[in-house]
Amino acid sequence: MNRQSQAPRARIVPVVWLSTVSVGTVMLFGSVELIQWYFDLRTEDILSVGIFAAFVFPAIVMCIGVGRHSEYQPLTKPEQLQWLRLSAWEPDQPLPFGPYRLVWRDLITLIWLALIGVGWGFCFIHFAMDTAIDSAVAATLERWGDIQAAMLIGMLASVGLYALGYLGSLAFHQAYSWRVWALGFMAPLVWPAMTWPALLPVWAIAIYILILPGVHQRLIRETERDTLRPPPDPLEGIAISMFSGAPARVGPDSRETPAKAKWREPGQALARAVVYGLLAAWWAWVILLPLSSFLVEMRDALGRDTPAVTEEARLTVKGLCLTVALAAGALLALGRLFRYLMNSAMPISLWGRVVHRRLIVTRFDIVFVVPLLIVVLPWVLFKLWQPQGLYLLVYLGVSWGLSIALAVGPWPTLDWWRHCSDRVVRLPKPGQRLLDSGKRDTKDIRVKIDFSR
């Protein structure tokens, strides 16, 4: 045998896991069949075993899907990523310990899982009808006959769960990519596809093609992240120079300060906020649509003969919507305040204000403007919209969308506020505390940082 054929290769096919699931399936359902036959039990008597298996085996298959990606993805392992950063790896080279993208050998896993799925389907014949909750499944059962339908469903479920685990894990690393935003907008459209199972593989392949380049780009970005010297933080530089006497960093690095870079950020943050807002509004609409039609039906049924009841029901539903919108706004405002104030130090932190008996620090308190807006927005929208005839579904979508857009994005963003707001930083001389109660004794250095260069 050629020695090069003995070269070790990445173990893509999880033989141990697949064998365990196969043997487990055979053992569990074999013993169930045996017990059922020996004790002459009905299906209902051993339903709990079926339900247990119905959850455990799919969970394992999903884990195999997650494992297929995460085992070989350096982004999931900070130490491996660090190792890769320091190694000679180049973006056009394969990853040293195996590919996270699917390769031909993965077909073995898929075929194996499909066979296990067929086995499940066959074993689940007693339980399949109980799980046929979707009209599409019921129709398929009717068309194929019990055994074939159960086997087909088992096979689809097995492969589908693997794909779900793998793609979900893959998409996780693309949390801020436009591709995931695209998926976020497209996701509600999966429901119509569910009625036609043949569409699911098409969906899976589309998602895979959409996400994969972004994940690889992120991996490249991460491995290149430390290749360039980080720009100096002006405040850190001043502090370090004062404490240790290190020469201040000068030269080309200083040209692109973090503060200068942050000036560009509000535009990006605004774009992100708009997308967040649109996504929230879209999902609100998708989720509330069935609920809304149900409420309308209920209202009409109640008020068919009694207009007073109709009016009362309408008011109740409106009040409920306003309450939900206000509660969501309050939560978002609190979340934003928490994010900003937890990251601020004395004297602008809440505790710092209490200690210094200075509750309002005008230049910094622009940070409260947006949370206030978020809180009052649902109420203002409600009041403005109601005379024109409020369509509740649209109102909730718009209200949530705007609240989320305000909460995550626009001015002042956290970074901008920290680095670029009109703040005066006081630095003590070495040996003095950063904050002293008696200002006249500290002879503190006032550093006004000019970020406009």
Place this chain on the structure above:
Amino acid sequence: MDTHTTEPAVIRVDGVWHHYGVRPVLRGVDLAVLRGELLCVMGPNGSGKSTLLSIIGGLLPPFTGRVLIEGIARRSSVEAERAIRQRMAYLPAEAWLPLNETCRAYLFAIGRLYGIAEARLFEHVDRLLELFDLDRQAEQAMKTLSTGQQKKMALAGALVTEAELLVLDEPFSGGLDPPALHALQGLFERLAADRSVTLIVAVPVPELIEAIADRVALIKEGVVSHCGTVTELKQQAGLSPDASFATAADKLLGSDIDGKLERYFDASDPDGALR
């Protein structure tokens, strides 16, 4: 500068400062290492040895100053950094290992990454496994190995790259057995002498340094306090060439171990009752 010849340095460290928070760890370190030189870095715990090696190895950026590898400044551009990484292997004291991989697969993966031809790689992997007494564990997953064996695998991983520049943080620590220590000692000497590999190695054991080092850099409180050959350092310490390097290092670093020992025993047993 501490080079003895006019030959350009392969690795040059110019005025490197580094801080953890506002605490300075390195304070204006200058160092130059020539091709085929084996430089040992020694100093007390917390003196900045590992930080210096991390900066040379590319793990950390210096606060100020720069590191030049064969004339290319570290972190000057992505391309420059990639070129340096092709030539240098850096092994931290606690190296990451893919524990689910087998020993052979791990070494193969690294060899391929560094573009070593398959046939040559086969031979090299076999020789490395034999050198570290790991040939019987070659097909085992690395998680089944002992701590010392895992350390050997980490070292083998650095060596299989065939890099011209090796930066190794405490390669002799981590539970290596006496044959491995002996093998490593001979290996480093011959890599530097026969193959012109440049090595910077952090070693805490003066006896080992005396046996292998071309030059020694003593680091104290973030500064290279002394740098030279073992004989030169003994001279600087005012000792004869026959004296042990441990005594010289102790003296140059101002450790005063003998005095501390005396004080310890005097304080714990002032009446000499335990003697």
